[in-house]
Amino acid sequence: MLQKGVVEVERDITFRLAAEEDLERIVQMLADDVLGEERERYEDPLPEGYLKAFKAIESDPNNELTVACHDKEIIGVMQITFTPYLTHQGSWRATIEGVRTSSAVRGQGVGSKMINWAVDRARERGCSLVQLTTDKQRGEALRFYQKLGFTATHEGMKMKL
Template sequence: MEKEINFRIATEQDLDKIVEMLADDVLGRKRERYEQPLPDSYIEAFRAISSDPNNELVVACHGDEIIGVQQITFTPYITYQGGWRATIEGVRTSSASRGKGIGTELINWGINRAKERGCHLVQLTTDKERPDALRFYEKLGFKATHEGLKLKLK
């Protein structure tokens, strides 16, 4: 990429592109609803995230074009002597930008943001059906140190 990648907090006007990226892969097509107009649930979620000082929805931009997204949640814990953790979720790059290092820049930005917020740990999960994503995160230094479990409520 010729231009520098810039990162910023997402605005509601970015939501259409964000949902488009989230839906633009095999698993995303199964769980997202990218349609016009966007379902109200996305707008409601965006507003809840943007009003919470411990959540940041961040977009990566190449010029005016949004080419990546991630959500970072900052959580205080009693463990680790009351330490804070950052959880990175919903990481996507646009299909045209994949394989160009954007994901690495996005995650590194998130790690630096966690450091700025005083976090002692950055955690993330990836679906077991995404072995390439698992290898990508391991290459960036993430370790599979815990077994995660989920209980689907709906």
């Protein structure tokens, strides 16, 4: 039995590059969790910074803002950045960031399908490594990524400016 606001998702999930008209839904998903509600601003109109960031991502051939759709509804989002490195013998790597699924489909395997799709996309682009970070406060996310084959091999560090 479904709860109100919950969408049952079967196997029909498609992936495509995000379009500008998807931006409101994307920001809504980014803001829809404990950490996101502190750092995102989902309001009408959206803050200008979101559109500027979208345009920069869209114009960069090494960045892909990808949405996961069930029928025509956007149920997930992630950004994949492809970066050349001198390390690892000059190979490319993919960084997966900003992964969110709609609260209506969490726990239904959508996140797994998204990450597996992103790993396949990295292979298509010739990457030898896929990396991602998750906030230390997101213990469930850490276990989720480990279940998908990711290992915590490095200690990540950030500096807010």
